[in-house]
Amino acid sequence: KAGVTQTPRYLIKTRGQQVTLSCSPISGHRSVSWYQQTPGQGLQFLFEYFSETQRNKGNFPGRFSGRQFSNSRSEMNVSTLELGDSALYLCASSLAPATDTQYFGPGTRLTVL
C-alpha cells in the first residue's frame, strides 16, 4: 500500500502570496489531519477532515483553510502569507478520526521570504 503523499515537497513564496498544499491519504483512509511544525512552537494541530467535513480546527487564524474531496484527498490553503508561516506542514491520514493510529506524510517545507 502506498503511503501518505504530499505535494509539493518544497515551496518558496513571498509575503502576501497565497499557497495551496496537497495531501493524498493512504487508500481507504477517510480521515486527514494537518499539522504545522516550527522550531519555536513545535508541532501544532491545524485541522482535521473526515468524509469531506472539517471536524475541528486548531488555534490558527482564518488565513489557514482546508478542504477534503470525495476521494479523501485534502488540500490546505494559506492566504496572505507572513514570514511566520515558514514551517514544515505535515498531513496524516487514519481510518477513523481522532483516536486511530495516524500515518504521516513526508511534509511540505514552506519558506516565506
Add this chain to the structure above:
Amino acid sequence: KNEVEQSPQNLTAQEGEFITINCSYSVGISALHWLQQHPGGGIVSLFMLSSGKKKHGRLIATINIQEKHSSLHITASHPRDSAVYICAVSRGADGLTFGKGTHLIIQP
C-alpha cells in the same frame, strides 16, 4: 504550562543502554501516541495506547491513566534509534496535542 510535558528534553547515551523517556499530561485523554521523527522531518507512529502496556521489538510503551503519565522504553539501544521522540495526546474531537519532543542520541 504545556498540556503535554516530556522529559528529558535531550538525552545522550551509549549503545546498548536502556533508555526511558517520560511524558506527563494534564487533561483527560482518549489516547496517547508516541511518535519518532528522524532528521529530514519524516514522522512515524510508534504506539497508540489508552491503557496498559504495548511492546514492539525493542520498544515498550506504558501508560498510567490515573497518574496521567506514560513512558517509552528502548532496550539494547542502537545508534539507529537516534531521533526525536514525541509524545502526543488525543482528546476526542480536539486533534492531537504534542509535547516538545526528546532529542535522543545513541553513541556507538
